[in-house]
Amino acid sequence: ELARRTPVLANIRPTGQYLMEDFYYAGGLRAMLKELGELIDGAQRTVNGRTLGENIGEAEIFNDEVIRRRVTPVMPDTGLAVLRGNLAPDGAVIKPGAADPSLHVHTGRAVVFRDYNDMAARIDDDALDIDAQCVIVLQHAGPVGAPGMPEWGQLPIPKKLLQQGVRDMVRISDARMSGTSYGACVLHVAPESFIGGPLALVRDGDLIELDVPQRKLNVLITDDELARRKAQWVAPAPRFTRGYGAMHQIHVMQADKGCDFDFLQRDGAGDATTNGEPEIH
Template sequence: MKKPYEELRSARWFAPDDLRSFGHRSRALQMGYDHADWQGKPVVAIVNTWSDINQCHSHFKQRVEEVKRGVLQAGGFPIELPAISLSEPFVKPTTMLYRNLLAIETEELLRSHPVDGAVLMGGCDKTTPGLLMGAISMGIPCIYLPAGPMLRGNWKGNVLGSGSDSWKYWDERRAGNISQAEWEEIEGGIARSAGTCMVMGTAATMMGIAEALGTTLPGASSIPAVDANHQRMATQCGRRIVDMVWEDLTPAKLFTRKHFENAITVAMAEGCSTNAIIHLVAMSRRAGPECEITLDDFDRFSRKVPVIANVRPSGDKYLMEDFYYAGGMRGLMSRLRDGGLLHLDAMTVNGRTIGENLEGAAVYNDDVIRPLSNPIYNEGALAVLKGNLAPDGCVIKPSACSPELLKHTGPALVFDDYPALKKATDDPDLDVTKDHVLILRNAGPQGGPGMPEWGMVPIPTKLVKQGVRDMMRISDARMSGTSYGACVLHVSPEAYIGGNLALVQTGDTITVDVPARSIHLHVSDEELARRRAAWKQPPKRFERGYGVMFSRHIMQADKGCDFDYLETSYGGPTDEPAIF
C-alpha cells in the first residue's frame, strides 16, 4: 500500500500554507529548483562520503549523479548530503576514532533535513558500519550503495593484493631480498583504480555483510568499482529507494535477529576481517535488543560455517575481481543456502527475501568459491578466545595464521606503546626468539586512542632475516582486514583501563590454544593482585573536543566500541524536529 504524500517527512517542510514553509519553498527556488521538483514526491538524501583524499571513493563524484538519475526516473527529488569521508590510509591515528562520528553525522543529517529516504554511499572500511549505524538509529528507509573493490594489482606478472602483499613484500625488503627500485615498482602497481582493497579486508568484508543484512541490491557488494555494472547498480539504487519510501520499508520493519545471523554466516564463509566482529556487534545493538549479537554468537557460528571464499588473506591465490567473476556474493550465498546455513525468509531492501534473491545464483569457479565439502578452512574465519588475560574475550583469525601457532606457549615480550615496539623490532640485537609472544598494550579503544590497526605487530627484523614470517602476537588493538598471521586482537578489557593485559611482565609465560578457545597468563591470582595494586593508569589521551566525548562514552571491543548513549537500550527514539 502506497504511503500518502501528506505523511511524508518532507511534506512537513514543503506542503503547509504558512510562513515557515514559504521560507523553505522560496529558498529551494533560490537554488534553481521548481515547485514541480518536490510537489507530491519523496525527497531522497544521497549521503556521499566522497572526498579528494578518499581513494576508495574517488568514483563517487560520478556515481552520485547516477544515483540522482535513478531517483529522478522513479519520480523522486534527490539531494546530495556530503558526510565525513574517513579515508582508511590517511586519517590518523585511526578511522575507528571517527566511525561513531560518521554514525552521528548520518543520523543527524537525515533527521534535520526534509528527507524521506536515503541512499548511503560508502565502502572504505569504517564508512559501511558508520553509515548503517546512523541510518538504523534514524529509522527512515535507506539503501546501501557499496563502493566496490578496485582492480587487481600487478608487478612483473605477479598479481598483487593491496594490504596483504604490502606486508608480504615489506618483510622481503626488510630481509634485503627486494631493492629500492623494485619496491617503487610495487608501490606503483598495487593499487590501480578507484575502489576499496581488492583482498577480503575490512572493506570487502563489510560490503559483503551489508548485502547479507539485506541492505544492498542483490549482488551489489562485489561488483568492481570501475565496472559498468557498478554504474547501473547506482542508478538502480536511486530508483529503488523511491519505492521504499512509498512502501515505508524502514530498518525497523526490515531487521530481525535472522538478518544478523545471516551476516555472521556470510562473514565466516567469506574469510572475513577481524573488524567484522566489532562493527556487526555495534550495528546489531543499534537495531534493538531483539537483534543483538555477541562474541559468543560469532564463536558458535565459526564452529559450523567453513571458509569457502578462496580470497586473500585467508585464501592463497585469488582477489575480489576473481570472486566477482566466479559468482560474487550471490554465488557464495547460494552455497550457504544449499547447505542450510541461511535464513532464507529474511526480507531485503528490494522487497524480496534472501531466498527469492538467490534464485538462479550460481558459482562459475569452484576454486574461487569452494563447495562446502572442500573449504579452504574447515571452521569459520574467526575464533573468540577467553581466559584470565581476556575475561571479556579477544579474537584471532586462525584461517590466516600458521597452523603450528594455533597452540602455542611462550615467554612474553611486552611493549607499552607502538613507538617503543617499533624501535625494538628494528633493533638487530633485540633479545627475542620465534617462540616469544610479542605484547602490545595501551592500544585499545581508550588507550590507542581509537583502537588503531597496530595489532599485526611487526616481526622483529632480526627474525625476519632468519626467515621467520609468523609468530604469536597479542594486543588490545585491531589489525587491518588485509593483515594476516598469528595475531590475537581486541583483548577486553583493554590495558589502558586496567585489564589484565596491563599486568603482564616480560618473561611471563602465556598459552594460546585456539581449538580450546582459551588464552591464559601463567601468573597466580595473588601475584596479579599485587601487580594491580601497583598499577597506574597512563596519562589522559584528550583534554578537549571530540576526544573527550569519545573517551567518556566509548565502550569496549566486546560491546562494539559504540558510544553508550547511542545504543537503542540507552533510551527511546529521538522525536522529529519541530518546524516553526
C-alpha cells in the same frame, strides 16, 4: 558459536590462495551466500525491498576452486575463534586460517611494548631480547588507548628474525587489523590495557599460553600475582581533556561491545519519543 558451524568457502587470501578480484569473477558474494544454503536466513528483507533469498536466488558459482562447495570447503569451520582466559576475560579474536598451524597451540615468553611508538622504536633493534618462540605484546592500542582501535594488530616481525627465515609469530594486542592481513595475531583483547585490563599487567618474560582449539588465552601467573599487579597499576593520563576526543574516551565501549558509544545504546524499552527523536514540522 556461528564460526563453529559455518564453513569457510572463499578461497581467498589470507586464508586461501586467490584474490578478491578472482572471488568477484567466480560469482562473488551472492554466489557464496547461496552456497551456504540453510545457514542463511533467506526470509530477511533487505534494503531493496526484496528478501535475501530473492536477491541470491539466481546466483551461481563460475569457479568452484575460488568459491568452494560446501562439500569441499577451505575449512569446515572456525573461520574466526573467540578466545578467553585471564588475559582476555571479555574475549579476544584470532583468524586461525591466517595463522601458521604450528602456532595454534603455543606457549612463549612475552616481549612487551607499552604503545605503538615504543614498538616502532625497538622492534628492529638487534639488541632486543627476542626469538621466534616469543609472544609479542602491544599495549595501549584499543578503543580508548590508541585511541580508536586502529589497524595495528598485524605487528611486525623483528628484522633479525625475518633474516633468519621466521615468517609468523604469536602477536597479541587490543588493536584490530585488516581482513586481508595474516599471521597468528590475537586481536580485540577486552578489556583493553589502557583502562586496566589484564593486558596492561603483562611484563617482559611472562609466559603466555595460546590454545586455539580450546579457545584459551592466558598469562601463566597466579591469581594472587595478577591481583598484586592490578593493585599496583597506575592509570595513564587521559589522552584528551576537551572536545570530541574527551567525549570519545569517556563514552566509547569496549571491543566486545562493538566500540559503540554508550549513549547510543537502547535498552529495548520505550518509543521514539522517550528515546529522544526530535519532532519534525
